[in-house]
Amino acid sequence: MKIDPDKKSDLSAQIAKAIRDAIIAGQLMVDERLPSEAELAEQFAVSRPTVREALKRLAAQSLIRTQRGAFGGAFVNRLSYGEAYGQQITTATLLLSMNAVSFDVACEARYALERACAPLSAKRRTCEQLATLRAEIQRQAQPGLSDETFCASDVTFHRTLVDGAGNPVLSYQLAGAVEAMQPLMNMITFTARSREAIVTLHTRIADALEMRDAGAADTALSQLEEYTLGLGRDVMQARATRA
Amino acid sequence: MKIDPDKKSDLSAQIAKAIRDAIIAGQLMVDERLPSEAELAEQFAVSRPTVREALKRLAAQSLIRTQRGAFGGAFVNRLSYGEAYGQQITTATLLLSMNAVSFDVACEARYALERACAPLSAKRRTCEQLATLRAEIQRQAQPGLSDETFCASDVTFHRTLVDGAGNPVLSYQLAGAVEAMQPLMNMITFTARSREAIVTLHTRIADALEMRDAGAADTALSQLEEYTLGLGRDVMQARATRA
DNA sequence: GACGTTTAAATGTCTGACATTTTGCGCGCA
DNA sequence: TGCGCGCAAAATGTCAGACATTTAAACGTC
Known part of the structure; x- marks a missing residue:
């Protein structure tokens, strides 16, 4: 679903794009929980900080929201008016x-x-x-x-x-x-x-x-x-x- | 210019907001170079990864662009159409x-x-x-x-x-x-x-x-x-x- | 003077650790 | 049995330090 070819640099941007595309394509539904940062890091074969930077990019566009604590994580945000x-x-x-x-x-x-x-x-x-x-x-x-x-x-x-x-x-x-x-x-x-x-x-x-x-x-x-x-x-x- | 009160958490969001406000207010001009990540980290008294997350947020909004290498860094981006x-x-x-x-x-x-x-x-x-x-x-x-x-x-x-x-x-x-x-x-x-x-x-x-x-x-x-x-x-x- | 080499500064990335927050579960007590 | 309290687990938030990579300026050589 969201692999990541070894294009030229800036992994966090590529990861952000992959997730963003998945959201726009409807593969990730509203309020659905994304895998945890650690799991995403493993999926994309990068480190956790890199994944975090990607998630922050998405958060800046209000595409996701994050919630701390157990069973927290990143959720697809319903973009409000x-x-x-x-x-x-x-x-x-x-x-x-x-x-x-x-x-x-x-x-x-x-x-x-x-x-x-x-x-x-x-x-x-x-x-x-x-x-x-x-x-x-x-x-x-x-x-x-x-x-x-x-x-x-x-x-x-x-x-x-x-x-x-x-x-x-x-x-x-x-x-x-x-x-x-x-x-x-x-x-x-x-x-x-x-x-x-x-x-x-x-x-x-x-x-x-x-x-x-x-x-x-x-x-x-x-x-x-x-x-x-x-x-x-x-x-x-x-x-x-x-x- | 951009201090950061110890409000409740999410430092990277606060830092991003501070810089964004500075750009909107015109305190940072187009193509002006921001301090390096290390300097920003010191100014805001946070670690470099935290600063980086803030910068990625701004990059996602095309407010800044980054350039690697010596005398590279983050620059205020002229938002193109x-x-x-x-x-x-x-x-x-x-x-x-x-x-x-x-x-x-x-x-x-x-x-x-x-x-x-x-x-x-x-x-x-x-x-x-x-x-x-x-x-x-x-x-x-x-x-x-x-x-x-x-x-x-x-x-x-x-x-x-x-x-x-x-x-x-x-x-x-x-x-x-x-x-x-x-x-x-x-x-x-x-x-x-x-x-x-x-x-x-x-x-x-x-x-x-x-x-x-x-x-x-x-x-x-x-x-x-x-x-x-x-x-x-x-x-x-x-x-x-x-x- | 031109060209290649070195060097330094900066971002990009990784590893590992600790702090904080929130939930759920189990234990103890009435 | 039922209630509440506390603890553990899971997840994000933050930090420190290190290494890799890129880029341009400075330097030295021909």
């Missing part, structure tokens, strides 16, 4: 920060994805989600809010919008896009006037969802995208002239 | 397969995301991408194609459609959604008639992109979604009656 979110967000954040993704490109992607959710959200949003949206809007309208708090509320607003689609796969996909934008958004200093404009557009979105009007939601999102893009360009320009 | 794709796909695949995500939900998410790309694709698709779409359509029309080959071509078609938007962030986000669906799609047996219908709709999409007609592309995608959904339901129903 929560864990997947976390990985998705860190990966997306790093991807954006390390590849010099421009504000424009990130913004375009984010709003394109959100617009994909809007019709579904208009159809399915719950009253509770609508209330959350309203509450966040109210928070954003408060004067004296720090930029970070404003951004955090913005993230909550948009995540709620996405969750409104009632499709966990969509929510998972978009969690990364929305949250990974936050560092970029945090670079923007929100003036009183820009906050007011954003709150107005957020209100328009919430109104559209309340009326279950997909078209209006799409329009408002487009306007918000354009406005956010303008804010980002101003920041970039100010930074360019200052330098 | 390719690596991110890979992780995204395996995570999404597992999420779908282990959480019993229904065909309907996955399908809805996938086509919602693709429709988000369609307008951008209509605007920006290159001639080369259009040619790829046409070539895949031609391949799909060939008789005697295995279901797996047909599915693979389908994936290529849709990934090209997504890439046509010319936004790498979008491509990254959607790679998971499209590829992770493949195992579910592979459960479908494509009859000659259903293949013909799919090819017709694919052609309609390609035509729309050629004319740069976003509306037509959206319509064709909606029809394809509905048709795919129907196919999936038939399979489920057949499976239910057989059981």
Whole structure:
């Protein structure tokens, strides 16, 4: 099932790959216990530390979980949406920060994805989600809010919008896009006037969802995208002239 | 910078987290070399194997790469789109397969995301991408194609459609959604008639992109979604009656 | 100055041991 | 008989030291 040819080095990576493939192929079922480290070491004809390094690799991807004690060991993990979110967000954040993704490109992607959710959200949003949206809007309208708090509320607003689609796969996909934008958004200093404009557009979105009007939601999102893009360009320009 | 409180156990996880946080916070720049394993072991007051396990965790997430030899060591990795794709796909695949995500939900998410790309694709698709779409359509029309080959071509078609938007962030986000669906799609047996219908709709999409007609592309995608959904339901129903 | 050799630094791997945690079983006691 | 306590076993977590391997820089020779 999982032999290990004597390819070029890095045994722990090969072993991790073998086990990972077995999990993906369904040869190891969820909650099934893997052989103990000692047994794996014998199977692969390597030492225990090498096996351990392989298991740690898998643990980092939430593919397995380990449990100490008698009848403990490594178990195939049921990948939860929560864990997947976390990985998705860190990966997306790093991807954006390390590849010099421009504000424009990130913004375009984010709003394109959100617009994909809007019709579904208009159809399915719950009253509770609508209330959350309203509450966040109210928070954003408060004067004296720090930029970070404003951004955090913005993230909550948009995540709620996405969750409104009632499709966990969509929510998972978009969690990364929305949250990974936050560092970029945090670079923007929100003036009183820009906050007011954003709150107005957020209100328009919430109104559209309340009326279950997909078209209006799409329009408002487009306007918000354009406005956010303008804010980002101003920041970039100010930074360019200052330098 | 990265001390390590004596929280409850699993030192390697704590160390990995400390380094990961340092990378995300930008305290460690891309291509910067981390201290050697021995130095890290001394800093954190743990043994070298423990440090190694932590580093393997980070390597599994492509956060670092290691290089052997003199002046080798662990370096902060520039997360490339390719690596991110890979992780995204395996995570999404597992999420779908282990959480019993229904065909309907996955399908809805996938086509919602693709429709988000369609307008951008209509605007920006290159001639080369259009040619790829046409070539895949031609391949799909060939008789005697295995279901797996047909599915693979389908994936290529849709990934090209997504890439046509010319936004790498979008491509990254959607790679998971499209590829992770493949195992579910592979459960479908494509009859000659259903293949013909799919090819017709694919052609309609390609035509729309050629004319740069976003509306037509959206319509064709909606029809394809509905048709795919129907196919999936038939399979489920057949499976239910057989059981 | 070019080329081969040495050398040192670092990761990769192994061996063996001990610590810690958790479970299950058996023993003793009421 | 039933209950609880403690001990042993099994497994992971951690450590220490050693050796193997790889790689590039430093050195020496022609």
